[in-house]
Amino acid sequence: MNNKRKISPRFVVLFLVILTSxxxxxxxxxxxxxxxxxxxxxxxxxxxxxSLELLPERGEILFSDNFPIATNNINYLTxxxxxxxxxxxxxxxxxxxxxxYDAASISxxxxxxxxxxxxxxxxxxxxxxxxxxxxxxxxFQIEASRFYPEASMAAHLVGFVGKNxxxxxxxxxxxxxxxxxxxxxxxxxxxxxxxxxGNPIVTDIREERKVDGRTLVxxxxxxxxxxxxxxxxxxxQSYEAEGGSIIIMEPxxxxxxxxxxxxxxxxxxxxxxxxxxxxxxxVSDLYEPGSTFKVLVMAAALNEGLVKANTRCSICSxxxxxxxxxxxxxxxxxxxxxxxxxxxQHSDNTGMVFVGQKxxxxxxxxxxxxxxxxxxxxxxxxxxxxxxxxxxxxxxxxDLATASFGQGISVTxxxxxxxxxxxxxxGYLVKPHIINRIIEDDGEIxxxxxxxxxxxxxxxxxxxxxxxxxxxxxxxxxxWVTLGNIPVAGKTGTAQIPVEGRYDPSQTIASFVGFxxxxxxxxxxxxxxxxxxxxxxxSETAAPIFFSVARDLVQYYDIxxx
Amino acid sequence: xxxxxxxxxxxxxxxxxxxxxxxxxADALASESMNAQKLRKEIAKVEExxxxxxxxxxxxxxxxxxxxxxxxxxxxxxxxxxxxxxLDSIALNHE
Numbered sequence: 217m218n219n220k221r222k223i224s225p226r227f228v229v230l231f232l233v234i235l236t237s238x239x240x241x242x243x244x245x246x247x248x249x250x251x252x253x254x255x256x257x258x259x260x261x262x263x264x265x266x267s268l269e270l271l272p273e274r275g276e277i278l279f280s281d282n283f284p285i286a287t288n289n290i291n292y293l294t295x296x297x298x299x300x301x302x303x304x305x306x307x308x309x310x311x312x313x314x315x316x317y318d319a320a321s322i323s324x325x326x327x328x329x330x331x332x333x334x335x336x337x338x339x340x341x342x343x344x345x346x347x348x349x350x351x352x353x354x355x356f357q358i359e360a361s362r363f364y365p366e367a368s369m370a371a372h373l374v375g376f377v378g379k380n381x382x383x384x385x386x387x388x389x390x391x392x393x394x395x396x397x398x399x400x401x402x403x404x405x406x407x408x409x410x411x412x413x414g415n416p417i418v419t420d421i422r423e424e425r426k427v428d429g430r431t432l433v434x435x436x437x438x439x440x441x442x443x444x445x446x447x448x449x450x451x452x453q454s455y456e457a458e459g460g461s462i463i464i465m466e467p468x469x470x471x472x473x474x475x476x477x478x479x480x481x482x483x484x485x486x487x488x489x490x491x492x493x494x495x496x497x498x499v500s501d502l503y504e505p506g507s508t509f510k511v512l513v514m515a516a517a518l519n520e521g522l523v524k525a526n527t528r529c530s531i532c533s534x535x536x537x538x539x540x541x542x543x544x545x546x547x548x549x550x551x552x553x554x555x556x557x558x559x560x561q562h563s564d565n566t567g568m569v570f571v572g573q574k575x576x577x578x579x580x581x582x583x584x585x586x587x588x589x590x591x592x593x594x595x596x597x598x599x600x601x602x603x604x605x606x607x608x609x610x611x612x613x614x615d616l617a618t619a620s621f622g623q624g625i626s627v628t629x630x631x632x633x634x635x636x637x638x639x640x641x642x643g644y645l646v647k648p649h650i651i652n653r654i655i656e657d658d659g660e661i662x663x664x665x666x667x668x669x670x671x672x673x674x675x676x677x678x679x680x681x682x683x684x685x686x687x688x689x690x691x692x693x694x695x696w697v698t699l700g701n702i703p704v705a706g707k708t709g710t711a712q713i714p715v716e717g718r719y720d721p722s723q724t725i726a727s728f729v730g731f732x733x734x735x736x737x738x739x740x741x742x743x744x745x746x747x748x749x750x751x752x753x754x755s756e757t758a759a760p761i762f763f764s765v766a767r768d769l770v771q772y773y774d775i776x777x778x
Numbered sequence: 779x780x781x782x783x784x785x786x787x788x789x790x791x792x793x794x795x796x797x798x799x800x801x802x803x804a805d806a807l808a809s810e811s812m813n814a815q816k817l818r819k820e821i822a823k824v825e826e827x828x829x830x831x832x833x834x835x836x837x838x839x840x841x842x843x844x845x846x847x848x849x850x851x852x853x854x855x856x857x858x859x860x861x862x863x864x865l866d867s868i869a870l871n872h873e
Contacts (some may be wrong), residue, residue: 221785231786238793289833290826358826365836411808442841505844 267407272401274362275429277374277391279438280652285374286392286483289363292343292356294335298326300353306349311335314345319496331584337361362392368482370436372496373475373650375598376483389494391432391650392483393410393598398654401429433653435471440464443768445476448743450763452478456749460758461629462765463497467637467731467740469666470646472595499593499600502626503744506711507546507563507754508729509622511685512635513571514560515584519643519677522574525684528553529570536566539614543569546710557684561692563708565621572620577611581621587635588645588674589627595648603627622711623719633742636729639681640705640737643673686734693755697763699732701777702770706730706762708754713747723747728758732766733777739769 224359248256277286286512304326312319315336325333335354338346343356362377362385364370375390387396404426444462452460464474477497481489495501517523536543545565551558559567572580584590590605592744603626606615618624630648638645646669654662673681685705690698693708709727712719726748731740743758743765751757769775837843 227783227786231790234790234793283839284836287833288829290829340833363833363836365840366832366842367840369842409812438841442845665779 246419249449256289260409264410266410268406268408270404270406270423270426271360272403272426273360273428274377274385275395275399275401275431277395277399277432278728279433279434279436279441281438282433283438284363284365285370285434285436286377286441287363287365289339289361291337291339291359291361293337293359294343294346294734295355295357296326296335297331297353297355298328298333298350299331299639301326302352307648310349310351311346314342314349320482328573341550349448361582362484366438366441367484368480370441371474371480371483372477372481372494372498373436373441373597376481376486376494385457387598389599390496390597391434394596395430395432395651397430399429401426401657423641428657430657431565431655432651433655434650435466435473435652436650437473440474440769441476443772444474444765447761447765447768451743451745451757451764455745455751455757457745457747457757459497459743459746460761461742461746462761463498463629463633463742464765464769465633465637465648465740467737469633470637470648471652472648473739496597496599497744498629499597500628502574502601502603502628502710503725504623504625504714505627505632506622506709506725506727507744508632508636508707508709508727509625509627510560510563510568511639511681511707511729512583512587513568513575513580513620514556514684515524515639515677515681516579516587517571517575518556519583519673519678520575521578523556523571525557525680526555528555529559529567531565531570532559532564532566534566536569538569538617539612541617542615543617557687560684560688560707563688563693568620572616575616575620577608577616580616581605581608581611584619584625586645586670587638588631589625589635592632593628593634593648595630596629596650600630601628603631622709629742629744632729633740636742637731637740638672639678639685640731640740641678642675643671643678644669645672682734682737685730689730693753697759699763699770702732702775703734703777704730704732704763704766705734705737706759708759710752710754724750724752724753726754726757728754729760730762732770733775738773738775740768741765 217480229423270277273288276284276288276631278284286349298304304323308323308326311317311322315322315338317336325335337359344358346354364374371390373390375392375394377385377387377390377392379762380386385400387399392399405424407422418463444464448460448462451457457594459478461477462474463472465472475496475498479493481493486494514523518525529551530553533550535545535550543565546563549561549562551564552565554562554564556567556571558564559571575583584605590603592600592602594600615624634646634648647667649664649666652664654664656662685707686703689704689706698704709725709729711725711727712721713723713725714720724747726745727743729740729742731737741762743762745757745761748757
């Protein structure tokens with residue numbers, strides 16, 4: 217018997233078929249995956265790798281209480297496919313009922329021979345209403361947008377976000393403009409390899425991390441901002457003025473606590489407003505400061521030891537004649553042998569000419585430069601202008617005389633308040649600033665410290681000037697507005713507006729600058745009222761606004777008399 | 779010859795096992811990918827809702843809204859203010 221089992225020919229055939237199949241398959245795989253691997257990988261990358269741009273979230277801007285001045289929101293780009301719409305008039309009527317459009321304009325869009333028609337960008341509530349209509353061919357795409365919860369309350373301060381030439385978001389003006397690069401962040405990328413059905417393969421996802429924009433924490437106090445903007449709005453209305461501004465600062469640190477201007481705009485819908493309203497007058501507008509400037513010229517003369525509080529004016533008994541011009545007082549009243557304290561109290565132009573002459577052109581120019589005029593303050597807001605100063609050789613005696621009472625010289629409101637704050641803080645020119653802290657994407661906090669402040673006045677000169685200003689408030693033309701027993705140092709200003717080379721007496725910028733409590737100043741403030749109609753005087757328009765805000769701030773900060 | 783038969787059978791079994799395990803792995807990978815995709819969509823949806831709620835909260839806690847609501851409820855700005863000194867405190871005075 218033959219023990220050897222014969223292999224079935226069918227098995228041999230089957231074995232060879234399977235072996236050949238595997239060999240062919242292995243060979244083919246070797247060919248594609250080893251020999252032509254690179255080429256195949258490139259084709260695969262093109263066909264099945266999707267690269268998604270990960271857009272960074274724009275950083276928030278916060279009030280000092282961490283409530284957002286500017287944050288991000290979701291809106292929905294809504295579109296329709298006209299090809300699937302059977303009853304265009306009915307469809308349009310349904311949409312018109314929930315959108316702020318008329319049915320005819322929607323119908324005109326939907327009658328186009330297109331597959332995709334843009335209906336608009338809507339918020340979540342409108343999107344839900346549209347969804348509830350259950351219309352065919354409608355779609356939504358999420359769009360990130362900037363959101364300003366307090367609307368126009370801090371419009372000039374915050375600026376707005378628009379589109380640049382490349383169609384990217386860009387911050388313009390205010391904090392959005394100044395800190396645009398910090399707020400933007402850096403986009404990332406997500407590379408996804410998909411299978412034949414288009415599903416991503418989980419093990420083959422690569423990511424270049426996006427970096428969200430930094431968060432900015434400001435010194436703006438929401439309550440102070442509200443108090444200021446409401447009082448300004450009310451004041452502008454009451455005095456039938458064209459506009460106005462208010463700035464509230466911590467004189468010792470330069471921190472801005474509130475800043476508001478009227479007319480303003482809604483940063484959310486900035487495109488609905490006139491472009492002129494975007495500029496922040498506090499940093500971008502130059503104006504003649506008028507009598508508020510007298511305190512700085514007087515402080516300079518006190519600092520130089522050229523006058524004292526009780527120095528008497530020898531030219532104040534009548535109008536002063538100079539180079540063919542007659543310099544009068546604002547009310548045509550003259551006080552012979554008046555003291556420097558009274559010069560500020562009466563806002564006496566002739567007295568200031570006396571001070572200006574004592575100071576001289578060289579010293580006047582020096583102090584204007586020391587107080588920061590003719591250059592930007594460096595405040596962290598986009599759009600700040602510097603104005604310019606005359607060169608020493610360009611000054612005429614009449615220029616010196618008019619500059620001493622704030623005419624013929626132009627400053628920005630922020631320059632003036634910064635300079636006056638040096639009287640409040642013992643003689644230091646502080647750098648005004650709004651952002652205190654920057655929080656990075658990874659949570660790291662960068663504290664922004666106040667820069668070294670320049671000493672521009674001696675402590676004693678600042679102290680004397682401060683009490684001269686207190687006297688001006690208590691005895692001057694605005695003595696009817698007070699802050700109880702809390703001493704306020706201040707000065708009114710009524711600057712005529714130059715029109716075609718002449719001053720128009722009916723058009724003024726009324727102002728009041730001051731600080732309180734005078735014995736330990738916590739707040740300095742400037743109020744400007746542009747072209748008031750009920751009264752042209754600062755004492756009757758800007759001063760009441762100043763004291764109304766001051767009263768609220770005393771209560772809010774619980775400031776008590778010493 | 780029997781040896782060859784066994785080897786061939788084992789080879790076929792081994793190849794089949796490899797094939798099956800490869801398919802099982804690929805299937806697991808695909809399911810995982812689909813789950814991840816689903817999770818990613820859910821996360822996006824939750825983030826979207828979160829953003830909407832956050833915006834609504836911010837709108838409602840805006841100082842302009844709060845002050846107008848307060849006015850509607852009859853709260854008025856005080857016309858004058860007083861500040862209590864510690865010595866004047868009534869609550870602390872037990873005598």
